[in-house]
Amino acid sequence: GAGVSQTPSNKVTEKGKYVELRCDPISGHTALYWYRQSLGQGPEFLIYFQGTGAADDSGLPNDRFFAVRPEGSVSTLKIQRTERGDSAVYLCASSLGGAAGETQYFGPGTRLLVL
Amino acid sequence: AQSVAQPEDQVNVAEGNPLTVKCTYSVSGNPYLFWYVQYPNRGLQFLLKYITGDNLVKGSYGFEAEFNKSQTSFHLKKPSALVSDSALYFCAVRDPGNYQLIWGAGTKLIIKP
Numbered sequence: 001g002a003g004v005s006q007t008p009s010n011k012v013t014e015k016g017k018y019v020e021l022r023c024d025p026i027s028g029h030t031a032l033y034w035y036r037q038s039l040g041q042g043p044e045f046l047i048y049f050q051g052t053g054a055a056d057d058s059g060l061p062n063d064r065f066f067a068v069r070p071e072g073s074v075s076t077l078k079i080q081r082t083e084r085g086d087s088a089v090y091l092c093a094s095s096l097g098g099a100a101g102e103t104q105y106f107g108p109g110t111r112l113l114v115l
Numbered sequence: 116a117q118s119v120a121q122p123e124d125q126v127n128v129a130e131g132n133p134l135t136v137k138c139t140y141s142v143s144g145n146p147y148l149f150w151y152v153q154y155p156n157r158g159l160q161f162l163l164k165y166i167t168g169d170n171l172v173k174g175s176y177g178f179e180a181e182f183n184k185s186q187t188s189f190h191l192k193k194p195s196a197l198v199s200d201s202a203l204y205f206c207a208v209r210d211p212g213n214y215q216l217i218w219g220a221g222t223k224l225i226i227k228p
Contacts, residue, residue, distance in 0.1 A: 004158075033214075033215070033216075035216075040220070040221075041220055041221070042119075042205050042207070042218030042219050042220050042221055043159070043205075043216070043218050044218070045215035045216065045217075048214040048215065055214060056213075056214045056215065058215075059215065091158070091159065093159075098214065100147055100209050100210075100211040100212075100213075100214075101147050101164070101166040101209075101211075103149070103161050103164060104161075104216065105161065106151075106158040106159040106160075107158055108156075108157060108158040109158055
């Protein structure tokens with residue numbers, strides 16, 4: 001079946017602009033995660049959704065970052081007033097129900113470049 | 116604080132030889148441990164995980180990993196390396212009380228013909 005998809009695959013924007021990154025999880029997966037991966041590093045947790053609600057948003061770096069999942073499926077990560085330091089690959093993952101031992105399946109990522 | 120260490124930035128192995136990619140962790144309680152592989156310009160692919168039970172777990176593409184609680188390690192192994200195994204490998208840990216995966220910095224595995 002279809003895996004996790006993310007759009008766009010690449011996004012170039014200017015400092016100060018607003019961007020939206022989209023994630024479409026595996027059908028039937030109630031748990032959705034956003035991570036950020038900078039060059040040469042492992043992914044860094046941003047936020048976790050269980051259904052429509054953000055169960056853990058402790059990884060969001062500041063209030064410029066916000067994410068929604070209004071219908072419990074597709075999620076959008078929103079970044080306001082982008083900064084050059086926001087440049088990274090943004091990864092989305094989903095798992096069946098959110099249990100700790102479940103495998104998280106990742107999308108290909110969105111590569112964000114802030115000029 | 117939870118953490119994962121992959122002490123080698125790069126591992127070089129000749130094709131056909133056994134390979135080991137090291138991972139150690141620090142987490143309270145009984146951890147859940149994962150290995151993922153990342154090929155260039157592609158997403159993270161799940162290889163294997165340890166949840167409970169047998170300390171030796173087998174995964175995709177002939178990989179296996181051994182959980183060692185006393186040494187807090189979860190090293191990835193393969194008996195005979197293939198050139199196609201060349202990629203970036205990440206170890207990750209999840210505290211059962213938390214939702215997030217904590218990741219190592221990754222190890223670049225290079226298999227030479």
